[in-house]
Amino acid sequence: xxxxxxxxxxxxxxxxxxxxxxxxxxxxxxxxxxxxxxxxxxxxxxxxxxxxxxxxxxxxxxxxxxxxxxxxxxxxxxxxxxxxxxxxxxxxxxxxxxxxxxxxxxxxxxxxxxxxxxxxxxxxxxxxxxxxxxxxxxxxxxxxxxxxxxxxxxxxxxxxxxxxxxxxxxxxxxxxxxxxxxxxxxxxxxxxxxxxxxxxxxxxxxxxxxxxxxxxxxxxxxxxxxxxxxxxxxxxxxxxxxxxxxxxxxxxxxxxxxxxxxxxxxxxxxxxxxxxxxxxxxxxxxxxxxxxxxxxxxxxxxxxxxxxxxxxxxxxxxxxxxxxxxxxxxxxxxxxxxxxxxxxxxxxxxxxxxxxxxxxxxxxxxxxxxxxxxxxxxxxxxxxxxxxxxxxxxxxxxxxxxxxxxxxxxxxxxxxxxxxxxxxxxxxxxxxxxxxxxxxxxxxxxxxxxxxxxxxxxxxxxxxxxxxxxxxxxxxxxxxxxxxxxxxxxxxxxxxxxxxxxxxxxxxxxxxxxxxxxx
Numbered sequence: 001x002x003x004x005x006x007x008x009x010x011x012x013x014x015x016x017x018x019x020x021x022x023x024x025x026x027x028x029x030x031x032x033x034x035x036x037x038x039x040x041x042x043x044x045x046x047x048x049x050x051x052x053x054x055x056x057x058x059x060x061x062x063x064x065x066x067x068x069x070x071x072x073x074x075x076x077x078x079x080x081x082x083x084x085x086x087x088x089x090x091x092x093x094x095x096x097x098x099x100x101x102x103x104x105x106x107x108x109x110x111x112x113x114x115x116x117x118x119x120x121x122x123x124x125x126x127x128x129x130x131x132x133x134x135x136x137x138x139x140x141x142x143x144x145x146x147x148x149x150x151x152x153x154x155x156x157x158x159x160x161x162x163x164x165x166x167x168x169x170x171x172x173x174x175x176x177x178x179x180x181x182x183x184x185x186x187x188x189x190x191x192x193x194x195x196x197x198x199x200x201x202x203x204x205x206x207x208x209x210x211x212x213x214x215x216x217x218x219x220x221x222x223x224x225x226x227x228x229x230x231x232x233x234x235x236x237x238x239x240x241x242x243x244x245x246x247x248x249x250x251x252x253x254x255x256x257x258x259x260x261x262x263x264x265x266x267x268x269x270x271x272x273x274x275x276x277x278x279x280x281x282x283x284x285x286x287x288x289x290x291x292x293x294x295x296x297x298x299x300x301x302x303x304x305x306x307x308x309x310x311x312x313x314x315x316x317x318x319x320x321x322x323x324x325x326x327x328x329x330x331x332x333x334x335x336x337x338x339x340x341x342x343x344x345x346x347x348x349x350x351x352x353x354x355x356x357x358x359x360x361x362x363x364x365x366x367x368x369x370x371x372x373x374x375x376x377x378x379x380x381x382x383x384x385x386x387x388x389x390x391x392x393x394x395x396x397x398x399x400x401x402x403x404x405x406x407x408x409x410x411x412x413x414x415x416x417x418x419x420x421x422x423x424x425x426x427x428x429x430x431x432x433x434x435x436x437x438x439x440x441x442x443x444x445x446x447x448x449x450x451x452x453x454x455x456x457x458x459x460x461x462x463x464x465x466x467x468x469x470x471x472x473x474x475x476x477x478x479x480x481x482x483x484x485x486x487x488x489x490x491x492x493x494x495x496x497x498x499x500x501x502x503x504x505x506x507x508x509x510x511x512x513x514x515x516x517x518x519x
Contacts, residue, residue, distance in 0.1 A: 011192070015185035031159070042132055042154055043122040049084050050136035050152040051120065053077075059091060063138050063148035066099050074100040080152075087131060090151040099148075108151060110135070115149050130156040221284075221304030227297060229253045229267050241304050242279055262286075266302055276307075278487055283307050374404045375442060379414040380421065384440060387425050395434035398425070401441030406449065409513070416496060417451065417511065420489045424453040424507050427486065431457045444513070451509040459505030468502065 053059055059076055062069030073091045077100040081089040091099045092108045096116065113121040115135035125133045133153040137146050196204060221238030225231055231248050239248065244256065253263050262277045264270040265286050275286045288302040344352050375381040384398070391398040409417065421440065428438045436456040443450055460468055469490045486500075489509075493500045498511035 011185045011189045015182070015188075019180075038157065039124075039132060043134065045084075046086065046132065046134035046152045046154060047120060047122050047136070049080065049086065049089075050134040050150045053080055053089070053150040053152070054136040054138045059150065060138055060141065060147070063091065063093065063099075064140060066093055066148075070099055077101065084152075086152055087155040088151075088153050090153075092149040092151055094146055094148050096149075108149070116146060118146060124156070125153070132156060222301065223266065223304070224291070224299060224301045225253065225266055226299040232299060238304055241282060241284060241306055266300075268300055278491060283491065370400050374400055375406050377406055377409045377414055377417075379418050380406065380409075380442070383418050383422055387422070387429075391429060391438060394429060394432075396429060396432050397437040399437060399439050401439050401452065404441045404443055406442040407444050409449070413449075413496070413511065413513065416492045417449070417509075420492055420500070420509055421451055421453065423486065423489045424509070428453060428455040428457070431455065447513050449511050449513060451511075452506060453509075454506040457505050460502050465502055469500070
């Protein structure tokens with residue numbers, strides 16, 4: 001099994017490495033400073049000693065006659081070396097040959113020195129051993145000519161010697177840095193451990209990978225919002241359902257084009273389970289849950305489910321239910337007529353029977369004739385005839401508006417129109433008391449079909465015009481299936497590129513004959 005270091009140990013080792021690098025840099029700087037100090041301070045001391053020896057009379061006289069005074073020069077040189085503590089002192093003749101010491105007779109290494117031209121010089125000479133050297137010319141007192149040189153030098157300290165000299169300071173820096181590094185890394189690791197809930201880097205990486213896989217892999221939409229109403233996370237399904245931009249994360253909900261109801265649900269201003277929102281042509285069910293971290297509210301997470309197909313199926317079920325109610329009303333009406341006929345027969349009122357049957361047939365045939373002569377589409381015509389029977393049972397008159405003319409429609413448009421008109425008529429019948437009337441008008445012109453449904457009721461208040469089309473809005477108590485009709489009608493109109501609006505008790509529907517055509 002592979003051994004893994006904890007986050008605290010990783011920070012500790014990293015901190016120690018940083019400390020070692022810092023100490024190494026300090027050591028390098030210290031050595032460089034020591035080298036510079038050695039050159040400056042020792043250079044001045046060597047130059048001063050060389051100048052002093054160059055002005056020494058015995059040395060000047062000895063250089064004027066080196067063959068005679070060679071031993072005296074050697075004594076002077078060795079005496080100066082022993083007193084000053086330098087590495088070597090050499091006396092050089094005007095030809096550049098050493099007159100004293102073990103290198104007697106050898107040419108002196110001058111390097112970049114121009115001392116033989118009469119100028120003193122201090123620099124580094126490497127003659128097998130690196131040394132800091134001072135060259136001082138010696139002049140004849142009579143004619144001022146150069147009779148030789150005084151060479152004073154000190155061997156350069158090695159790197160080991162420089163490190164040894166700097167060791168006390170380096171140890172102090174190392175101990176201080178290590179102490180601060182260990183203490184800082186321990187405090188830092190404790191803080192990070194609290195912030196990461198004790199998780200190690202591998203565990204954090206795994207959690208992030210799992211979260212991303214889960215967030216973008218589930219079918220439901222998920223959107224997270226912080227306390228400032230900014231989006232903190234959103235998955236692909238939520239982006240698709242809400243039509244959000246790709247860079248939605250980090251943006252405020254107020255900066256996005258969202259409906260007021262949707263924004264209120266996401267921010268928690270509207271609470272409750274299964275909040276229904278219409279977004280574009282989709283019916284969405286939202287559930288918002290607050291997120292509490294360490295006892296403080298950190299935001300909320302909202303899940304979104306697409307229930308468009310379910311809402312359409314529910315509407316189709318409602319249509320089937322209304323159809324059943326219509327058939328029941330027709331059967332009830334027919335039964336009442338049969339009872340009336342049977343009673344008249346029992347009373348022997350045969351002429352009255354004939355008159356009653358004739359009047360009933362004429363009224364029904366008149367309605368059928370009026371519908372079929374103006375509404376050429378069979379589906380919408382059948383709907384109006386069926387709704388007329390349902391209205392008659394409630395003692396409400398359903399009539400066709402004068403001037404209505406409609407040509408046959410294609411099957412999909414007819415199906416959507418039947419759903420929309422059926423909803424509007426049902427809403428009108430629900431709002432009317434006995435004795436009222438509902439009028440349906442329809443006409444086709446300029447590639448557009450216009451349907452109006454008006455009734456004798458009070459109509460919709462101006463301040464509620466926008467709300468009546470909101471999914472779930474209703475002024476009646478019910479079972480939760482209420483409030484779908486007008487919202488579904490608007491949804492169907494929007495899908496086909498049409499519109500639906502209301503003014504008072506008049507609902508107007510405009511649909512293009514072909515999807516995408518201009519109205």
